[in-house]
Amino acid sequence: MLSFVNTTYLGFENIARKSVYTSLSKDLALKADEQNLTTLAKNAKFSKDEESSFKNTIHFTDFVSNTKISLKISDENLSNLKAKFAGNISLQEDGSYILKKEAESIASGWFADIAYKRGYLKADANNDGKLSDEERKNIYSYYGNGGFYSTSGGNVATVMATEAYSYLRAEEDFRDFTSKSLEEEFNKTLEKDSDFNGEILYGEMMSKGQMIAQAQSYIQNEGYTPPTFLEDMMDQFDQLNKKMLKDLKKLLEEKRLEQEALEKAKKELEKTAEIDIKHSNDQSLDKNLEKIENLKSQNPESQSFKQSLNLKEFSQAYMQSFKVDLKKELILETLKKQNDINYPLDMSKTKIDLKI
The missing domain is CATH 1.20.20 (F1FO ATP Synthase)
Incomplete structure (x- = not known):
């Protein structure tokens, strides 16, 4: 097993600025599968009042299926929505809230991302509003980073992160990358997108230390490009640099x-x-x-x-x-x-x- 002593980590600040999840807009609606998605949405069941840990009910229209959706959200998320979209949230006699305009747009966009793109509705095979461990393995919410590393003996000398990816099937990592219900994931997503810009960055989901730990796990399990590739690339870069300097000197002369x-x-x-x-x-x-x-x-x-x-x-x-x-x-x-x-x-x- 490789060790990580005095290892240099590069590129993780750039990875932190990469998108992990983005809310869907009407322009990006999943038209190809619209009929199936509409059926999923109309038949969808969410947690019952006694089962939910969230007490505030909101209503909005899912623009993909044109279906009325009712979900429960936390006090914190409701407070943030009111602060951001005060004029677009209407309190009803039963204590629930109807979202309109921009407030409805952000809620509908994130619902579509979670329900359809990440696949929460489809993963809920028995349509009971809850996801079992096996069902959670089929959710497309896994995200990670990739890059190169170099070694010195049995120690990793340098790790260079160059890419971020997301919307992969969770499989055995479902506990860290999925929730037990769509409603729970919806609340987590609103918490992360606290400025409601429709985008959640890698750095908002993980700290730099967590990203490095993820990269170390990949390296141990051959998930990063092996050292020879990085060394070859560095050699090629060095040769190219020397050639450029030689050509420049010749040109100046x-x-x-x-x-x-x-x-x-x-x-x-x-x-x-x-x-x-x-x-x-x-x-x-x-x-x-x-x-x-x-x-x-x-x-x-x-x-x-x-x-x-x-x-x-x-x-x-x-x-x-x-x-x-x-x-x-x-x-x-x-x-x-x-x-x-x-x-x-x-x-x-x-x-x-x-x-x-």
Whole structure:
């Protein structure tokens, strides 16, 4: 037999939030078997007054069979219903209560879940309103958890709960998972669903300690997946993790090299563009100086030459020397936009000595 010393238990907080039972709604009614269910409901017998430990009678309509149902509930459950649905519970002259609207909906939904889905009415083979031990074995109200475990020697090192299940046949576990009558189970269910949201969670039925004890019992009886499976799964996860890290490092290195190459190419392009711009400026300046020299040589005193040296013409000739090739300017502008880096063209630093 395996021992549980310093065992680590994982996943039980998630299991505690899983649904065990849910009330049926009209949209989820069991239509496929409606005729048989209606017969069961109309012929159903519940505990007699002298046999019941509950003293408050409530009346509501079972929406599956459209049958009027009368059950007895505890003082606590009646008080909770009144607090939640004060305007939907009517006191009758005989001291019983008629449930309407939301109050009737929650009572009818849980009745349908217990009577039909869990199978209490069908399990009551002799229809006496009470369930024998043999009849209780046929009720579908068992719930449990499943998962994996690992061992170290004869000790369980880790238990990992991964799933919850319910609505299974009780069989030999009927004492822990069923009641002796539908009425008793109805009261237990209302107590658990104290907020009347139509859902009962695993954690509302069992404490974490009880869930762990249940898992330990499964492990001893081979109800959990054996260690080899968990170990194989962990090995596969480890291998996958190593492969992912290796691929990530490779990708980062490729990106780094690509970035370096891109930066180098941009620097080369920038350098080439600056050289071409300077060359273009030099050529433009040489041409304008040559034009001025030609005019001067033709007739330094001519009116044409004097007019060419007026301020307007000289400014135009001076500015012409700084015109750049449009294609080169476009290159620099593209670099600025792509890299968000300023590449100023400060032409004031270019020294020109014009002697006429």
